Amino acid sequence: MDRILTIAVFLLILGTAGAQTPEIAIQWNDSTAVSRATPTLQVVGNPMLRRGAPMHDNSFLAVHDLQADYVRYVPWFPYPKLAVAELKPPTATETFWDFSLIDPMTIDFMEATKGHSVILNFSTTPQWMWKTEKPVDYPEDANKVCWSYAGGTELRDTTMKELTDYYTRLVSWYTKGGFTDELGKFHRSGYTYTIPYWEVLNEPDLEHNISVQTYTKIYDAVVTAIRTVSPQTKFVGLALAFETRPEYFEYFLNPANHKPGIPLDMISYHCYAHANDKQPFEAYDHAVFDNTEPFLSMVRYIENIRKRLSPATKTDIDELGTFVNGQMRDQPITPAYWNLSASVYAYFFIELTKAGIDVIGESQLVGFPSQFPDVTMVDYQNNKPNARYWVLKLIRDNIRTGSALVNTAINGNSGDDLSAQAFSHGGSKKILILNKRNKPITVRLPSSCNGARSLAVNTASGDGPPLESTVDSTSITLQPFEVRLIVLAQPTAAQSPPMGWNSYNCFGSAVHEDEVRANTDYLAQHLKPFGWQYIVVDFLWSYDNPPGSLVGNPFQSRLPDGAYIPWLAMDQFGRLTPNTNKFPSAEKGKGFKPLADYVHAQGLKFGIHVMRGIPRQAVWAHSPIQDAGGITADQVADTSSTCPWMNHMYGLDMQKPGAQEYLNSLLRLYASWGVDFIKVDDISRPYHQPEIEGYRKAIASCGRPIVLSLSPGETPLRDSTHVRQYANMWRMADDFWDSWQELLKMFDYAKSWEGLGGPGHWPDCDMLQIGKISKRGPVGPERYSRFTPDELRTHLTFWCIYRSPLMLGGNLPDNRPLEDSLFTNPEPLAVNQDGTDPRQLFKTDSRMAWFSIAPAPPGHRAWYVALFNLADTPQSIPLDLTELSKGKVAVRDLWKRSDAGVFSGRYAQQLPAHGSALLKLTK
Numbered sequence: 001m002d003r004i005l006t007i008a009v010f011l012l013i014l015g016t017a018g019a020q021t022p023e024i025a026i027q028w029n030d031s032t033a034v035s036r037a038t039p040t041l042q043v044v045g046n047p048m049l050r051r052g053a054p055m056h057d058n059s060f061l062a063v064h065d066l067q068a069d070y071v072r073y074v075p076w077f078p079y080p081k082l083a084v085a086e087l088k089p090p091t092a093t094e095t096f097w098d099f100s101l102i103d104p105m106t107i108d109f110m111e112a113t114k115g116h117s118v119i120l121n122f123s124t125t126p127q128w129m130w131k132t133e134k135p136v137d138y139p140e141d142a143n144k145v146c147w148s149y150a151g152g153t154e155l156r157d158t159t160m161k162e163l164t165d166y167y168t169r170l171v172s173w174y175t176k177g178g179f180t181d182e183l184g185k186f187h188r189s190g191y192t193y194t195i196p197y198w199e200v201l202n203e204p205d206l207e208h209n210i211s212v213q214t215y216t217k218i219y220d221a222v223v224t225a226i227r228t229v230s231p232q233t234k235f236v237g238l239a240l241a242f243e244t245r246p247e248y249f250e251y252f253l254n255p256a257n258h259k260p261g262i263p264l265d266m267i268s269y270h271c272y273a274h275a276n277d278k279q280p281f282e283a284y285d286h287a288v289f290d291n292t293e294p295f296l297s298m299v300r301y302i303e304n305i306r307k308r309l310s311p312a313t314k315t316d317i318d319e320l321g322t323f324v325n326g327q328m329r330d331q332p333i334t335p336a337y338w339n340l341s342a343s344v345y346a347y348f349f350i351e352l353t354k355a356g357i358d359v360i361g362e363s364q365l366v367g368f369p370s371q372f373p374d375v376t377m378v379d380y381q382n383n384k385p386n387a388r389y390w391v392l393k394l395i396r397d398n399i400r401t402g403s404a405l406v407n408t409a410i411n412g413n414s415g416d417d418l419s420a421q422a423f424s425h426g427g428s429k430k431i432l433i434l435n436k437r438n439k440p441i442t443v444r445l446p447s448s449c450n451g452a453r454s455l456a457v458n459t460a461s462g463d464g465p466p467l468e469s470t471v472d473s474t475s476i477t478l479q480p481f482e483v484r485l486i487v488l489a490q491p492t493a494a495q496s497p498p499m500g501w502n503s504y505n506c507f508g509s510a511v512h513e514d515e516v517r518a519n520t521d522y523l524a525q526h527l528k529p530f531g532w533q534y535i536v537v538d539f540l541w542s543y544d545n546p547p548g549s550l551v552g553n554p555f556q557s558r559l560p561d562g563a564y565i566p567w568l569a570m571d572q573f574g575r576l577t578p579n580t581n582k583f584p585s586a587e588k589g590k591g592f593k594p595l596a597d598y599v600h601a602q603g604l605k606f607g608i609h610v611m612r613g614i615p616r617q618a619v620w621a622h623s624p625i626q627d628a629g630g631i632t633a634d635q636v637a638d639t640s641s642t643c644p645w646m647n648h649m650y651g652l653d654m655q656k657p658g659a660q661e662y663l664n665s666l667l668r669l670y671a672s673w674g675v676d677f678i679k680v681d682d683i684s685r686p687y688h689q690p691e692i693e694g695y696r697k698a699i700a701s702c703g704r705p706i707v708l709s710l711s712p713g714e715t716p717l718r719d720s721t722h723v724r725q726y727a728n729m730w731r732m733a734d735d736f737w738d739s740w741q742e743l744l745k746m747f748d749y750a751k752s753w754e755g756l757g758g759p760g761h762w763p764d765c766d767m768l769q770i771g772k773i774s775k776r777g778p779v780g781p782e783r784y785s786r787f788t789p790d791e792l793r794t795h796l797t798f799w800c801i802y803r804s805p806l807m808l809g810g811n812l813p814d815n816r817p818l819e820d821s822l823f824t825n826p827e828p829l830a831v832n833q834d835g836t837d838p839r840q841l842f843k844t845d846s847r848m849a850w851f852s853i854a855p856a857p858p859g860h861r862a863w864y865v866a867l868f869n870l871a872d873t874p875q876s877i878p879l880d881l882t883e884l885s886k887g888k889v890a891v892r893d894l895w896k897r898s899d900a901g902v903f904s905g906r907y908a909q910q911l912p913a914h915g916s917a918l919l920k921l922t923k
Contacts, residue, residue, distance in 0.1 A: 771810020
């Protein structure tokens with residue numbers, strides 16, 4: 001009896017263990033990799049994307065709203081009249097070029113993706129260029145599918161001139177306004193698009209079944225030809241249907257197999273995970289997810305080949321999808337299938353991001369009966385984006401390139417039912433979770449997720465956006481095939497460009513507490529309602545500048561015993577503190593807390609300037625580092641790393657024990673004072689990567705969200721991925737002052753950083769040179785800004801459209817009505833805070849325009865547009881509205897706060913010399 005009871009208890013325990021709730025465990029401080037991935041999609045040309053087709057409008061609106069980079073566009077062989085511009089070979093008297101059916105769809109695509117990189121792949125070559133037993137016909141009806149329009153493994157012109165001439169003319173049609181045909185006749189298009197990437201052929205291992213040697217020759221020839229008319233275009237090679245032939249990668253990725261000078265910018269290949277034949281949908285989940293695993297294993301193998309042969313080449317897996325089996329394809333597709341397919345894409349995204357893949361493209365925008373209905377992202381019955389689209393958009397909007405993948409595990413994940421990955425970026429923390437199974441699954445979350453924002457794509461969200469809720473429990477239940485993003489509720493820094501005041505431009509190194517308080521009072525009373533919130537004490541607050549001092553960058557000297565003079569205010573742990581002659585409230589070790597409290601009491605935020613590294617006087621004094629086990633300042637300093645224009649500090653050797661602990665102690669001190677913003681100087685030029693990472697780690701561990709600003713520029717563009725991950729804002733150029741020529745240069749700096757700003761990370765044009773500046777130095781005499789009133793507006797207009805941080809440099813109590821009118825107009829400031837993805841529209845020697853995406857009511861689109869007259873005389877600045885949208889648009893002048901009217905095709909505004917206009921266009 002005892003033995004039976006023991007067995008029963010054992011079975012009860014075993015059953016309880018088997019029912020254990022899975023639990024997600026995350027080590028936020030353990031970064032396993034940095035994401036290089038850009039999520040995107042493929043758009044295949046087909047009849048449903050033709051103007052007037054039922055799926056056309058919503059499909060291109062979905063592409064526009066996604067705002068993705070590297071979108072792939074493929075006019076494809078099953079619809080020859082929609083894909084091939086020369087369907088018949090030329091004769092001695094006639095050519096047969098015809099873009100009339102190709103252009104509308106292509107132009108709609110280019111307009112929907114305007115301002116973003118795209119990959120064009122006119123993959124289908126004229127079939128008459130290939131040797132076949134008999135001519136290959138094509139249907140007269142452009143909408144009729146023709147799977148036979150492919151074949152032949154050898155070009156009839158083995159020199160490939162016939163083929164390359166075709167692509168040269170095709171690219172010229174879209175980039176050069178037209179081309180001259182085989183008989184010398186010019187065909188005019190008027191198009192002058194830029195083509196960022198061109199992919200050479202599509203699935204050559206399938207469509208023409210050619211060898212990699214033949215493909216490589218074609219690639220080299222096509223690339224050489226296209227570069228003659230579009231030299232800035234980069235190229236994507238392979239586009240393989242099957243990744244299971246490693247000899248393709250071994251051969252193509254070896255530069256020795258290409259002609260000299262041929263670029264290997266990017267490779268691509270595809271994967272469709274499929275259900276098994278005659279399998280009921282209830283069993284799809286295991287089959288489809290199991291069929292992803294051989295592909296993922298092959299990806300890792302291919303990546304090893306790429307890294308060995310051509311490490312600079314990027315990888316684009318640009319067709320990722322799922323297939324139903326033949327039985328379901330002939331029947332209405334089960335609605336839950338779209339959630340299964342969406343979950344598979346989320347799984348691919350996690351695993352391919354771990355593998356270091358650069359571009360992760362979902363296939364495809366539109367599918368419908370007779371043309372792969374199971375891969376569509378827009379439902380072919382109701383014309384709405386389905387779950388596949390909404391998961392892509394969820395990932396695109398929330399998980400950015402440069403995010404850190406952190407150590408993530410799922411304890412008790414029986415049957416591999418769940419997948420999860422945590423990401424951190426710029427202080428934000430997010431968890432992507434997916435349910436692989438056709439059943440509800442409950443999962444426990446880390447306690448830090450309590451109160452987090454939750455976004456779910458599941459059967460309940462249907463063909464709508466993710467369902468949003470708040471996590472109010474230690475666990476959540478994922479519905480079958482659900483994809484969930486958890487956005488931790490902790491505050492994140494600089495989700496919009498910071499707006500505030502900085503003391504440097506008017507007080508240099510000698511600002512005093514009463515002046516900070518006076519500017520605080522003015523900002524709180526007059527500017528705070530318009531979004532201005534930061535008060536930043538800049539430069540040498542530990543140095544004893546007497547009232548009225550004009551000292552700029554004071555150097556320290558040495559006494560006979562080696563001590564430094566003047567001695568900076570410093571605590572026992574080698575951390576600089578405010579000089580009490582300048583900041584009386586800092587007495588008795590209070591630091592900046594009383595001043596920060598004063599700022600916070602008025603609903604504002606407080607910031608300080610710091611110099612990179614550790615004080616030289618702390619090194620001389622062998623100051624102990626707090627909580628570093630007896631390590632002293634001299635043991636962590638890099639005495640070879642110094643600032644050329646300020647000799648107070650040594651750099652930190654971040655490889656030495658105690659260096660990170662020193663920065664951690666600094667940020668703990670700043671957090672205890674109530675600091676919300678630190679501007680770290682002498683760190684971007686040259687770019688001190690280890691110390692930048694050190695400051696970010698210290699901020700993460702201090703328990704307070706703090707904006708990290710890096711200065712001065714020019715921050716190297718080659719470090720753009722790193723700086724976006726670790727800093728909230730960074731200077732693009734050296735100090736900016738009130739000079740028209742410097743403003744012109746800033747436009748060029750900003751263009752070089754185009755597309756690299758966004759929530760949590762902002763390229764910084766430097767402070768606004770508006771108002772009373774240089775009261776106490778540092779550059780020139782005390783003055784109101786030398787900019788004319790029109791130049792002042794241009795200055796602020798550009799900072800707004802570009803979404804640069806807005807830091808006022810003038811002494812606010814000296815503001816005139818002119819300054820306050822600029823700082824308190826809510827409509828231009830909204831451009832800075834609410835615009836998305838600013839891009840240059842055009843620039844000549846005398847004119848320039850930038851635009852960004854503006855918020856719009858449901859069913860509408862809107863853009864912010866800034867026009868600039870760069871000339872020394874007045875002129876009218878024209879705007880081709882079709883560059884942004886076809887049809888009529890309503891135009892509002894944001895500086896005037898008045899509607900200009902409704903326009904179609906063209907808008908122009910007369911601007912004074914060096915003047916500007918800021919508009920909102922709504923369609």
